[in-house]
Amino acid sequence: MEHAKPLPTYLVQRYHGWKATTWEENRSWYRRLAEEGQRPRAMVISCCDSRVHVTSIFGADQGEFFIHRNVANLVPPYEPDGEPHGTSAALEFAVTALKVAHVIIVGHSYCGGVKGCHDMCSGTAPALEEKTSFVGRWMDILRPGYERIKDLPEGERLTALEKQAVLVSLENLMTFPFVRSAVEAGEISLHGLWNDIGEGGLEQFDPASGRFVAI
Amino acid sequence: MEHAKPLPTYLVQRYHGWKATTWEENRSWYRRLAEEGQRPRAMVISCCDSRVHVTSIFGADQGEFFIHRNVANLVPPYEPDGEPHGTSAALEFAVTALKVAHVIIVGHSYCGGVKGCHDMCSGTAPALEEKTSFVGRWMDILRPGYERIKDLPEGERLTALEKQAVLVSLENLMTFPFVRSAVEAGEISLHGLWNDIGEGGLEQFDPASGRFVAI
Amino acid sequence: MEHAKPLPTYLVQRYHGWKATTWEENRSWYRRLAEEGQRPRAMVISCCDSRVHVTSIFGADQGEFFIHRNVANLVPPYEPDGEPHGTSAALEFAVTALKVAHVIIVGHSYCGGVKGCHDMCSGTAPALEEKTSFVGRWMDILRPGYERIKDLPEGERLTALEKQAVLVSLENLMTFPFVRSAVEAGEISLHGLWNDIGEGGLEQFDPASGRFVAI
């Protein structure tokens, strides 16, 4: 790979700072994690967005969360077609190999992927409809969610669609046989959250009311 | 989604603690991030593994890194076939919409996904060869890397294959036209890293020597 | 003590979160507890095991329980030999100085200390018999309990011995003159519980039937 470049100096310096402090002060924990392997309590599926780091929000240290991050925190439906499915692979590894006790979907405000889905479905972003658009084809997963919110007033649609990204993912989770059987056996629990970036808010889906409510 | 459960109390409490401290102390920054949008400098592709959090290693705050995490930090080859590809969608969003300046692949020691690939390719994990194994089909991406290291002494193979996961991903990155053109125009640079969990080590791929060297 | 290290950052952050929320919201209570001293209603003797926190099970707040935790929730017999006895000191402080109204012994399933005792007494863990084994010498306290359960079918022995750890402790409690006189004066009551970690069960010893029964 002749194109690889040296890491920018500011990151090299920060790494050395981390090594001399955080790693040095916790070396016994890092070594134990290396030797004994990880045993995370939860899998978190959140967005790639640089503004949402669940390790910060939940004060989680190394070893607590197995974290998959993709555009718009989406879980596709179960489709064992022999093709590579990164999200399904992460889910299978977490549930069947690591045996996590929780799967937590974390959506958020101002999600660029969700906005793309909205624009595509409402006809204002035709480029995303093209076969070659990876973002468009990925956001197809959220089309069933768009159908449910498309008649809302315009000002409410994006937030509603961000929350649909959580709900559609929760629904798709249950199409995986190994998730469904674990849920039904009480071995795993599912959770849906939505984070308001600007206000630091956190809402969770409440099945009784069918709404997201502040925690 | 009738299956969604309330978030465990200890996470609710930790969230309220974060809100009252980290968020409160940085509210102007969070609000600006919300209103103006994110503008991350780099995209990081790392593993879901709970022991590798690049935000910690690089002291990265909200807004710095657009982070995609999947099993074994893999990038599949460019394949615009109209199917959903989560990694390719994240990459397209980062490079064409966010215009990040760096794409950094971060591999690591004791990678469960890489070990699965090794066992599958060496014939000791036939279940991973089945069409229905999402982990197996995902790790197929790394088969070319296995071919290159399969004749090494047994004790060296896993680490070598972890590093191949970085190299194969770097190679596959260049099969994406929007990446290749950005690299050739000097608009983006690619980086390959490997983290030693137990020792806190960080090595980067050096094209001149063809090796990973400590930074 | 040149060996003391800084607290890991994630705990520092969680502490600041606690300070800004739980403490802040209850500052008047914390200050009153500081100024007027504690006045706990009960002493709880439970295991060090990280899976059994009686404050959680009983929704207990600061000030409610005086809690002694040791391996296998054991109370040794009264032995005023001038040597340091941590459990006896905690008991004396709770009963004679704090004048608690209850002493509650809480045993639990999958107790590592009890398993060690079982293996030692049944001859499969000779290392625990050595004079230098602190765990072995501590678990000697439970030997009379082992004698009572050793002829049970193998599959029932560990749970039975966990319950014996509660009963032997209750018996030993009564060898302390200040406990016996307080019990006989009706100033204190003793309770024996056993917690099933996996099922969240709680059983209490019922003297009438001589059995532990679900509460």
Next chain:
Amino acid sequence: MEHAKPLPTYLVQRYHGWKATTWEENRSWYRRLAEEGQRPRAMVISCCDSRVHVTSIFGADQGEFFIHRNVANLVPPYEPDGEPHGTSAALEFAVTALKVAHVIIVGHSYCGGVKGCHDMCSGTAPALEEKTSFVGRWMDILRPGYERIKDLPEGERLTALEKQAVLVSLENLMTFPFVRSAVEAGEISLHGLWNDIGEGGLEQFDPASGRFVAI
């Protein structure tokens, strides 16, 4: 044990509330903890005092901390004399069987045990000097700490002695061969904290300055 009494109703009710909510919502985690065993990251040695619950201060859930609580959070010196030593047994179990990465000593303000030690050593509590006083014989462990602070102004002595309880314990920890070798091998790290109950403060011992400093 004919003396055992039924648990007070308010605790029975709280238990049922916990079972129906906290346990129910986390049953998958409790079952996993039961089946796979505990793997706590840290051992905490804190006081029995009802006002100091480290699980609250550090937002720790089931499984995180192996907790030994005794009067005045003391660790006695290494003394493998074949007698039962509860603190030493807990320490041995945590370090050699559970292989915790941290041992954290947590002292606190208004400690009744420390005050007893002060009064005993300064001659105003002769009853504590008697051979039959379990509290007195336990607090003997802190006598070396009293020697170091006895010439301080009266108003400073109790707090100083509370901090000595942390320091003497840290020193005694290092007299255990299995602790010393683990510290020297970088497998475990030791930490000394002091909690101000009324103000919610937390200080840690800083070896460089020889003082406790706010974190």
